Amino acid sequence: MDTMIASDPSNSVALLAWYDRHARRLPWRIGPQRRRDGERPDPYRVWLSEIMLQQTTVAAVGPYFDRFVTRWPGVADLAAAETDHVMQEWAGLGYYSRARNLKRCAEIVASEHGGRFPETSDELATLPGIGPYTAAAIAAIAFDEPAPVVDGNVERVVTRLYRIETPLPKAKTEVRARVAGITPETRPGCFAQAMMDLGATICTPKRPTCALCPVNESCAAHAEGDPERFPVKAPKKEKPTRTGTAYVAVRADGAVLLRRRAEKGLLGGMAEVPNEGWATKSGGEEAEGPPLRADWVRLPAPVRHTFTHFHLVLDVYRARVGREIAAPADAWWSAPDRLDGEALPAVMRKVVASALEG
DNA sequence: TATTCGTGGGA
DNA sequence: TTCCCAAGAAT
Known part of the structure; x- marks a missing residue:
């Protein structure tokens, strides 16, 4: 009725x-x-x-x-x-x-x-x-x-x-x-x-x-x-877990090395710390490795973040480098007082924060 | 039609 | 901890 x-x-x-x-x-x-x-x-x-x-x-x-x-x-x-x-x-x-x-x-x-x-x-x-x-x-x-x-x-x-x-x-x-x-x-x-x-x-x-x-x-x-x-909803499929690696280079003056993501796709056009391994479903495309030659140390706890359709577990490596170190092509040093203003998505702010705390 | 695209808060 | 979900659109 x-x-x-x-x-x-x-x-x-x-x-x-x-x-x-x-x-x-x-x-x-x-x-x-x-x-x-x-x-x-x-x-x-x-x-x-x-x-x-x-x-x-x-x-x-x-x-x-x-x-x-x-x-x-x-x-x-x-x-x-x-x-x-x-x-x-x-x-x-x-x-x-x-x-x-x-x-x-x-x-x-x-x-x-x-x-x-x-x-x-x-x-x-x-x-x-x-x-x-x-x-x-x-x-x-x-x-x-x-x-x-x-x-x-x-x-x-x-x-x-x-x-x-x-x-x-x-x-x-x-x-x-x-x-x-x-x-x-x-x-x-x-x-x-x-x-x-x-x-x-x-x-x-x-x-x-x-x-x-x-x-x-x-x-x-x-x-x-x-x-x-109500409403009745179609069953949702479970989220897979992807894993990757992120590199936080910290210069002596506290600046952090950033780069820009591609315009399209996930987090398109946003800033990020250099990272690899989780971009596609299969993961593990060619490993670029760290963006600089330095003494990289893996943080004890990975960063976990959940997107709409997958979980992400990111191993974070940190290196402290001298102020004379130049940024690679297509990357830049972001000074501490400018970091808040960068177009960093939440997952990248998590990664940076974990590296600066530890 | 089905998939991709973020994040933070609350149960 | 885990799941749900909140004024959806583009492809």
């Missing part, structure tokens, strides 16, 4: 009323009250936040968002920025292709759209880094287009509302159709954010607080008493 809130418009009304009282206050939002006064948020800030929030928690994004909008207040500023500087500011946030696409997108908006974001989801979806979700989200939130906004939160809420047994990601089509069916013509931006806030604060993955849910009376999973069973 279908308990469709599409046939019950008061349900989206109930959700919006809940949102008016419980909306999360976030730096890239304007509150429900200002929205109802006809105001809309800055599309640049909406876009930037949506890119950063892809597969990333609100808590993690917060400080990055603040630093970005302070340094680059508008899309034209970001378009004019050095890509290296963008990568440095993004370092630690992960999924670094987002940063490269962010820069490309800013350049296109600046040069081909007169510095203004397109206002429809279809146009937005043609821009780099903007897929189905982000296009719909920006269109709804910044321009009040009634586009179906489907993220992980909405998938959870909707699969529970309708007790969708089809496992994700196969159920995505059905979920999107359901969302399209319940998205209101009025306040679609608030509706989208309300659905996401509901998923983030009430309709949580574990132990949802259905008693506080504004739409619990039309929720099929709640009626059955098994909301936590």
Whole structure:
């Protein structure tokens, strides 16, 4: 039996009323009250936040968002920025292709759209880094287009509302159709954010607080008493473990030897200490060995790090060298006061830290 | 359709 | 410790 809130418009009304009282206050939002006064948020800030929030928690994004909008207040500023500087500011946030696409997108908006974001989801979806979700989200939130906004939160809420047994990601089509069916013509931006806030604060993955849910009376999973069973997900495959070796050369003045990774692939375009052996699945391609002739000492504990699809165990070697030692081609010495500003991903910061402690 | 792409926090 | 997962996109 279908308990469709599409046939019950008061349900989206109930959700919006809940949102008016419980909306999360976030730096890239304007509150429900200002929205109802006809105001809309800055599309640049909406876009930037949506890119950063892809597969990333609100808590993690917060400080990055603040630093970005302070340094680059508008899309034209970001378009004019050095890509290296963008990568440095993004370092630690992960999924670094987002940063490269962010820069490309800013350049296109600046040069081909007169510095203004397109206002429809279809146009937005043609821009780099903007897929189905982000296009719909920006269109709804910044321009009040009634586009179906489907993220992980909405998938959870909707699969529970309708007790969708089809496992994700196969159920995505059905979920999107359901969302399209319940998205209101009025306040679609608030509706989208309300659905996401509901998923983030009430309709949580574990132990949802259905008693506080504004739409619990039309929720099929709640009626059955098994909301936590949804969404059903396809089994995930286990992560293999790769092993490799990293070399931390420390100059007498404390400078550390760094180099730049290739533009494409894992950690593309980011900085790293010289390392080898873990790039491919098979591992153990030709061993280059250490980047300098020096007295290398292996640290007692390897560095462990887990990526999306594999575990990494990195043996770390350290060598202390004189200040007269030149950096190899394509590498550079990074002074202690500049290390924080380098585009070092988290795994490389771990490696450097372990070598400087020990 | 399936794989690749990060990270940190919480259970 | 280990697993899960958080406002997905590109290929």
